Amino acid sequence: MSAIKHVAIIMDGNGRWAKQRLRPRIWGHVRGSSVVSDIVQAADDNGIKSLTLYAFSTENWNRPKDEVFSLFKLLKKFLQKEKNRIIANNISFKVIGEIQNLPQETISMIKEVEELTSRATGLNLTFAFGYGGRAEIIQAFNAFALKYPGQTLKESQLNQYFYRPEIGDVDLMIRTGGEKRISNFLLWQMAYAELYFTDTKWPDFTPKEFKNILQEVSKRERRFGNINQDSDV
Numbered sequence: 001m002s003a004i005k006h007v008a009i010i011m012d013g014n015g016r017w018a019k020q021r022l023r024p025r026i027w028g029h030v031r032g033s034s035v036v037s038d039i040v041q042a043a044d045d046n047g048i049k050s051l052t053l054y055a056f057s058t059e060n061w062n063r064p065k066d067e068v069f070s071l072f073k074l075l076k077k078f079l080q081k082e083k084n085r086i087i088a089n090n091i092s093f094k095v096i097g098e099i100q101n102l103p104q105e106t107i108s109m110i111k112e113v114e115e116l117t118s119r120a121t122g123l124n125l126t127f128a129f130g131y132g133g134r135a136e137i138i139q140a141f142n143a144f145a146l147k148y149p150g151q152t153l154k155e156s157q158l159n160q161y162f163y164r165p166e167i168g169d170v171d172l173m174i175r176t177g178g179e180k181r182i183s184n185f186l187l188w189q190m191a192y193a194e195l196y197f198t199d200t201k202w203p204d205f206t207p208k209e210f211k212n213i214l215q216e217v218s219k220r221e222r223r224f225g226n227i228n229q230d231s232d233v
């Protein structure tokens with residue numbers, strides 16, 4: 001069994017993938033969304049407990065309207081197409097982020113799949129949509145302050161106010177598309193995550209590369225500030 005329990009992926013590079021092929025950016029998103037189910041399956045096959053996929057950030061609202069709208073449509077289509085498979089595979093699906101400004105039909109589809117899978121005990125599949133790490137921390141803090149006015153918050157308490165507490169800390173964060181930054185993804189939860197950056201653009205990302213990354217990262221020594229007391233040096 002893998003010691004890597006929670007994998008978070010920044011699915012980046014769709015636009016450049018399309019541009020290289022002289023196609024509109026939206027084509028890149030269409031192709032990108034078609035690889036998601038294979039990666040979900042691969043996470044399950046490799047013994048991962050939680051998979052969190054960054055699909056739309058708070059900052060992505062600044063993109064042109066037609067691109068933003070097509071991302072909402074793709075999310076709805078993805079859920080329509082994958083709903084039965086998600087249920088059959090005992091996957092627990094949830095969206096983290098602020099989705100109230102999405103089209104009503106997309107919100108309804110999200111809610112439907114969340115409810116249908118709320119008792120599932122398999123893979124925790126989370127889509128970060130309308131998500132920002134800073135926004136999540138602030139809303140968690142405000143929820144605490146409302147509940148316990150005038151009290152100070154302990155480090156160990158914050159997680160329970162996040163959008164989806166059960167996923168907890170990230171063990172491995174993978175970013176496709178070549179950029180080496182975390183772009184306001186799970187800031188708090190990534191404090192001790194292993195980071196892996198690949199030049200592969202998201203539409204070209206495969207279960208095979210995913211598996212290779214998991215194997216490579218499993219060999220890294222995670223010390224969490226401690227020292228390896230078995231080593232000679």
Ligand code: IPE
Nearest residue numbers: 011012013014015016017055
């Ligand atoms: C990632 O691909 C998907 C989203 C951010 C929605 P991009 O659209 O950022 O693709 P690049 O980085 O421009 O290639």
Ligand code: IPE
Nearest residue numbers: 010011012054055056057183
């Ligand atoms: C990060 O990608 C967000 C998602 C993949 C959803 P961006 O393409 O938005 O990130 P930046 O702008 O290059 O940092």
Ligand code: MG
Nearest residue numbers: 012013014177
């Ligand atoms: Mg990008």
